[in-house]
Amino acid sequence: MEVKKVAVIGGGTMGNGIAHVFAMNSIPVNLIETKQEFADRALSTIEKNLNRMVKKEKITDGEKVSTLDSIEVFLDVEEGVKDVDLVIEAVPENYDIKKSVFEKIDKAAPGHAILASNTSSISITKLAAITSRPEKCIGMHFFNPVPVMKLVEVVRGLETDDETYEATEAAAKLLAKVPVPVNDSPGFVSNRVLMPMINEAIFCVGEGVATPEHVDEVMKLGMAHPMGPLRLADFIGLDVCLDILKVLYDGFKDPKYRPAPLLVQMVDAGKLGNKTGEGFYSYD
Ligand code: 3HC
Numbered sequence: 001m002e003v004k005k006v007a008v009i010g011g012g013t014m015g016n017g018i019a020h021v022f023a024m025n026s027i028p029v030n031l032i033e034t035k036q037e038f039a040d041r042a043l044s045t046i047e048k049n050l051n052r053m054v055k056k057e058k059i060t061d062g063e064k065v066s067t068l069d070s071i072e073v074f075l076d077v078e079e080g081v082k083d084v085d086l087v088i089e090a091v092p093e094n095y096d097i098k099k100s101v102f103e104k105i106d107k108a109a110p111g112h113a114i115l116a117s118n119t120s121s122i123s124i125t126k127l128a129a130i131t132s133r134p135e136k137c138i139g140m141h142f143f144n145p146v147p148v149m150k151l152v153e154v155v156r157g158l159e160t161d162d163e164t165y166e167a168t169e170a171a172a173k174l175l176a177k178v179p180v181p182v183n184d185s186p187g188f189v190s191n192r193v194l195m196p197m198i199n200e201a202i203f204c205v206g207e208g209v210a211t212p213e214h215v216d217e218v219m220k221l222g223m224a225h226p227m228g229p230l231r232l233a234d235f236i237g238l239d240v241c242l243d244i245l246k247v248l249y250d251g252f253k254d255p256k257y258r259p260a261p262l263l264v265q266m267v268d269a270g271k272l273g274n275k276t277g278e279g280f281y282s283y284d
Pocket of ligand 1: 053120143145148149190226240
């Protein structure tokens with residue numbers, strides 16, 4: 001099955017990036033949001049990121065215009081998914097919200113359509129079980145910033161069939177991404193490895209071992225990471241990091257995944273990183 005048209009549900013950081021890369025690779029996108037103002041914000045972020053690419057001479061002005069023209073906004077999930085081959089859900093990392101989206105898309109999307117989730121840690125098998133087509137459900141886990149990061153973790157649920165995997169892998173390749181197959185397991189591979197590192201960095205700050213700046217300097221200069229773990233945690237969102245750690249902790253029942261108390265406190269205080277202007281660092 002060839003993916004010729006996609007629907008992206010949610011225009012937040014990940015959703016607008018996913019819409020951006022499909023549209024830029026000539027695959028029409030139905031971008032679904034709950035309110036016009038959220039859709040407008042997503043489109044203006046995409047335009048800003050396309051302008052940056054024009055400025056760096058990675059795409060032409062004409063390609064920018066045709067990318068924006070390939071994105072159509074919908075405020076109704078059922079309407080937005082009814083003529084697509086692939087639906088990618090990118091709504092907040094909360095099982096109940098995703099459950100209601102999967103119920104709707106299963107009813108409204110064509111029978112042949114693949115239902116994918118960009119979840120960073122929720123079980124694909126559990127999301128698939130909500131639907132009448134578990135064999136067509138899969139994880140398509142992109143990385144932020146989506147236009148830049150090459151990886152797509154393609155997560156197979158217990159019942160995902162080979163045809164669905166192959167079509168999803170081919171769609172990722174169309175975007176010039178590198179799909180990596182992973183089986184369904186808490187945090188998949190990416191967040192199972194990344195989040196304990198971020199959590200440990202937060203323990204270091206909480207225990208007074210070093211300042212956020214110094215922890216980040218150690219990892220940037222000593223391990224050649226492009227961003228230190230605390231700057232990266234701010235970039236991902238401290239609430240998202242905490243949610244993922246809770247999924248790991250609940251999934252494995254292993255204390256090594258317990259969230260650092262400082263992380264919990266910062267989330268309670270509403271210091272979520274870049275998106276709220278304050279986390280381990282301050283942002284304008
Ligand atoms: N859209 C398009 N292009 C973008 C962009 C965007 N949103 N953001 C950055 N770029 C481009 C820039 O134009 C620049 O292009 P160039 O190489 O041609 O000059 C390039 O990316 C680098 O950007 P900058 O020069 O502005 O800044 P940096 O060199 O500091 O790089 C970064 C920024 C790419 C974000 C880099 O710091 C990085 O790779 N950080 C790590 C990001 C990471 O680990 N992401 C994964 C997070 S985990 C995740 O998403 C999964 C989830 O489940 C938690």
